[in-house]
Amino acid sequence: DAKTTQPPSMDCAEGRAANLPCNHSTISGNEYVYWYRQIHSQGPQYIIHGLKNNETNEMASLIITEDRKSSTLILPHATLRDTAVYYCIVSIQGAQKLVFGQGTRLTINP
Amino acid sequence: GAVVSQHPSRVICKSGTSVKIECRSLDFQATTMFWYRQFPKQSLMLMATSNEGSKATYEQGVEKDKFLINHASLTLSTLTVTSAHPEDSSFYICSARDPYSPRGLETQYFGPGTRLLVL
8 A cells, every 4th residue: 555645636837836745654764755757648757766865856856854754846947747647655675666646636837 | 867668559459369568678677677557547556576587476466367477588578468358458557677776776767658458
């Protein structure tokens, strides 16, 4: 079973920052938080992952709370092409499996 | 970045026939590949884990005799849907794990998916 809870849908205006929350209150100390997204009719795309420190890459930023029970994915300047379903997944290294929950359907509006 | 391809991208077949879907890692060697199935408006469901040179590990409820998986090389895994029926119509997605990815062991790279329609 998925160990994360995400809002089913969100809207964001083009050019604004999109903040996608994820709750993972039962996360273990050795579990990482991964974010993937799936644009309609395509395979999922890796975005970012982290353990406890905040992370940033060319796509997004990941903010993990100090207790690690929740995190927020930030798309700093959302574009129409960021419209997708965003999945937050927790997994330990070496577990191999990624268990996908229902994700958040993010719609970027012009 | 790592690239995974799938072939075909779309296939229509008659009920009772078998369909083979290929998954290839194009620029890395994947010791482990995964097969997922996704029904409309639903999330991805893991079907099986495929390790090169050994038998696949199937998730509970997935019929191994119906969904044959072969991972004969470090860059190719195949999924064969045998005796396909209309209820097997779905979006099949593979992924591959790059053991040397700087992004970490659990980063999976996904193929573009194969849409199967069984008439």
